[in-house]
Amino acid sequence: MRPSLLKSTAELLRRSRGYASTANPERKVAILGAAGGIGQPLSLLMKLNPLVSSLSLYDIAGTPGVAADVSHINSPALMKGFMGDDQLGEALEGSDIVIIPAGVPRKPGMTRDDLFNINAGIVKALCTAIAKHCPNALVNMISNPVNSTVPIAAEVFKKAGTYDEKKLFGVTTLDVVRAKTFYAGKAGVPVTEVNVPVVGGHAGITILPLFSQATPASNSLSQEDIEALTKRTQDGGTEVVEAKAGKGSATLSMAYAGAVFADACLKGLNGVPDIVECSFVQSTVTELPFFASKVRLGKNGVEEVLGLGELNDFEKKGLESLKVELKSSIEKGIKFAHGN
Numbered sequence: 001m002r003p004s005l006l007k008s009t010a011e012l013l014r015r016s017r018g019y020a021s022t023a024n025p026e027r028k029v030a031i032l033g034a035a036g037g038i039g040q041p042l043s044l045l046m047k048l049n050p051l052v053s054s055l056s057l058y059d060i061a062g063t064p065g066v067a068a069d070v071s072h073i074n075s076p077a078l079m080k081g082f083m084g085d086d087q088l089g090e091a092l093e094g095s096d097i098v099i100i101p102a103g104v105p106r107k108p109g110m111t112r113d114d115l116f117n118i119n120a121g122i123v124k125a126l127c128t129a130i131a132k133h134c135p136n137a138l139v140n141m142i143s144n145p146v147n148s149t150v151p152i153a154a155e156v157f158k159k160a161g162t163y164d165e166k167k168l169f170g171v172t173t174l175d176v177v178r179a180k181t182f183y184a185g186k187a188g189v190p191v192t193e194v195n196v197p198v199v200g201g202h203a204g205i206t207i208l209p210l211f212s213q214a215t216p217a218s219n220s221l222s223q224e225d226i227e228a229l230t231k232r233t234q235d236g237g238t239e240v241v242e243a244k245a246g247k248g249s250a251t252l253s254m255a256y257a258g259a260v261f262a263d264a265c266l267k268g269l270n271g272v273p274d275i276v277e278c279s280f281v282q283s284t285v286t287e288l289p290f291f292a293s294k295v296r297l298g299k300n301g302v303e304e305v306l307g308l309g310e311l312n313d314f315e316k317k318g319l320e321s322l323k324v325e326l327k328s329s330i331e332k333g334i335k336f337a338h339g340n
């Protein structure tokens with residue numbers, strides 16, 4: 001093939017995948033908690049994303065080093081590190097997307113809710129700053145417990161008068177990443193071709209993978225296999241926490257999942273059609289005010305919250321069981337936001 005033809009074919013391919021180099025607007029992404037276990041690899045992955053033109057790394061310490069390190073990579077995104085309260089405003093100013101992996105991770109024996117006392121305050125302070133400095137940004141919440149930190153963020157934004165339910169996301173992509181990997185392994189299908197919706201929330205039984213809707217469908221899996229896959233997906237975080245034996249929770253797979261979700265948000269903002277990911281958002285899919293399900297992403301964030309589709313009896317039972325815990329975690333977040 002002639003070099004000129006090769007070049008235009010490559011450009012066409014890039015465009016068809018939503019990475020057109022010339023047509024895309026400037027996009028600023030800020031990562032809060034960028035020097036942490038998730039923050040560092042996530043910074044690396046966002047620096048590699050061709051849709052990012054400016055990357056702002058914020059943490060209470062260590063960000064200048066991370067920013068200097070990542071800035072040497074050969075990709076267009078301009079990098080800057082910000083450290084401490086005084087620099088938070090500048091870090092956020094003009095952001096299109098703010099990703100929040102700030103806060104403490106679990107140790108063996110802890111639940112995600114055990115992180116509430118520390119992380120709720122961190123998230124509240126960071127969201128107060130977002131409302132002030134970049135009220136129109138999409139906010140991708142990674143900090144646990146997601147089932148409570150997302151409602152906290154919503155209340156902070158409501159109080160500031162900046163809440164837009166289309167722009168607040170609990171990042172549950174890691175549950176989908178795990179469900180895909182576990183399903184592909186068991187069903188013997190290539191993981192790159194697999195899709196599995198995961199609904200509900202992001203803790204224990206509130207994580208509900210819908211393997212009846214997995215594609216490609218598999219008829220080799222027994223009900224026992226499906227129940228084991230469901231349990232493994234629900235306990236995926238704990239599996240990593242125990243394997244790390246006190247050195248934290250998932251960081252690398254979470255950075256991957258966070259980058260996948262942020263990339264989907266960027267494509268949505270840029271007008272790429274049919275971008276659908278699962279996320280924990282304000283919802284009317286059930287009677288709960290927040291719920292994770294498939295969401296179509298667009299130029300303003302959430303374009304459409306998609307329904308659950310048809311559930312089998314096992315999934316229906318799982319859905320009913322998760323509601324009590326999820327409701328209480330949501331209410332805990334709302335109460336905290338009002339009480340402090």
Ligand SMILES: NC(=O)c1ccc[n+]([C@@H]2O[C@H](COP(=O)([O-])OP(=O)(O)OC[C@H]3O[C@@H](n4cnc5c(N)ncnc54)[C@H](O)[C@@H]3O)[C@@H](O)[C@H]2O)c1
Nearest residue numbers: 033035036037038059060102103104105142143144174254
């Ligand atoms: N949503 C998910 O699927 C998912 C997956 C994995 C981990 N997590 C959660 O992500 C969070 C971070 O995990 P980690 O392993 O990166 O932890 P970590 O301790 O390695 O890093 C957290 C970072 O947050 C920073 N930080 C603390 N207070 C801050 C503040 N006020 N402003 C800015 N930065 C602040 C710390 O300095 C640290 O660098 C935890 O709450 C963890 O439970 C969520």
Ligand SMILES: O=C(O)C[C@H](O)C(=O)O
Nearest residue numbers: 106144236237238249250
């Ligand atoms: O399990 C954790 O505490 C971290 C995260 O929520 C995960 O699912 O890996």
